[in-house]
Amino acid sequence: MSDKIAVIGGTGLYSMMDDFELTRQEIINTPYGEASSPLVFGMLQGKEVVFLARHGFTHRLPPHRINYLANIWMLKKAGVDKILAVNAVGSINDNCTPENLVIPDQIIDYSWGREHTFYAEDLTRVVHIDFTHPYSRSLRKTLIQAGKNKELKLVENAVYGCTQGPRLESAAEVKRLANDGCDLIGMTGMPEASLAREISIEYASISVVANWAAGFNGDEISMEQIESHMQKGMQKVETLISETIRLID
Numbered sequence: 337m338s339d340k341i342a343v344i345g346g347t348g349l350y351s352m353m354d355d356f357e358l359t360r361q362e363i364i365n366t367p368y369g370e371a372s373s374p375l376v377f378g379m380l381q382g383k384e385v386v387f388l389a390r391h392g393f394t395h396r397l398p399p400h401r402i403n404y405l406a407n408i409w410m411l412k413k414a415g416v417d418k419i420l421a422v423n424a425v426g427s428i429n430d431n432c433t434p435e436n437l438v439i440p441d442q443i444i445d446y447s448w449g450r451e452h453t454f455y456a457e458d459l460t461r462v463v464h465i466d467f468t469h470p471y472s473r474s475l476r477k478t479l480i481q482a483g484k485n486k487e488l489k490l491v492e493n494a495v496y497g498c499t500q501g502p503r504l505e506s507a508a509e510v511k512r513l514a515n516d517g518c519d520l521i522g523m524t525g526m527p528e529a530s531l532a533r534e535i536s537i538e539y540a541s542i543s544v545v546a547n548w549a550a551g552f553n554g555d556e557i558s559m560e561q562i563e564s565h566m567q568k569g570m571q572k573v574e575t576l577i578s579e580t581i582r583l584i585d
């Protein structure tokens with residue numbers, strides 16, 4: 337029960353791709369309550385891979401209702417040591433264009449009221465994890481190499497700003513996020529990344545640009561546009577995940 341790779345699917349990725357050979361599904365009870373979906377185990381590129389649908393198989397959970405603690409704890413219990421997390425994002429950087437993939441290297445967390453630590457109470461000692469580099473540098477390197485192998489033109493560095501949602505931002509909020517140094521805005525990157533760090537799971541994000549963020553480039557945001565960009569982006573995500581898993585030792 338060790339050394340498995342997990343894929344956490346976000347908006348637009350509710351099941352694994354065609355070349356994933358499904359072996360079994362399992363619900364693991366956690367001390368933190370119910371996870372978003374059962375774990376789906378299978379083989380991809382000759383390796384054991386575990387899939388979790390962050391919003392549930394039918395997209396029933398908005399970002400602020402996701403039980404991030406249960407999800408990450410369940411993956412650890414299943415023997416996962418690496419997570420490839422797929423996140424839909426809005427862009428506030430001209431280089432991060434809709435339908436394309438970005439591998440962020442930094443995070444600013446604007447979310448609030450989410451259970452965000454395994455070290456909350458009844459501790460024998462207070463724990464402060466290092467989060468200087470919030471994403472695994474070795475997993476990011478592998479993702480970037482996989483992108484090159486498949487000519488996917490990934491953007492290789494970006495700051496991911498995690499907002500609370502579920503609404504999208506106002507134009508003024510987006511300006512503030514840009515002034516803070518964010519390139520991408522999403523709602524699900526935290527506390528997922530820091531919880532993974534707390535229990536020593538390597539974690540990296542594949543951010544799929546669904547739209548230009550509010551007021552950044554044009555008028556209001558349409559859900560039809562987001563869906564169409566996500567559909568095209570997801571084809572690239574599948575190629576990237578498959579090649580990344582092939583490259584992982």
Ligand code: HPA
Binds near residue numbers: 521550
């Ligand atoms: N803002 C926040 N989260 C998002 C967006 C956005 O514009 N698009 C997709 N997820």
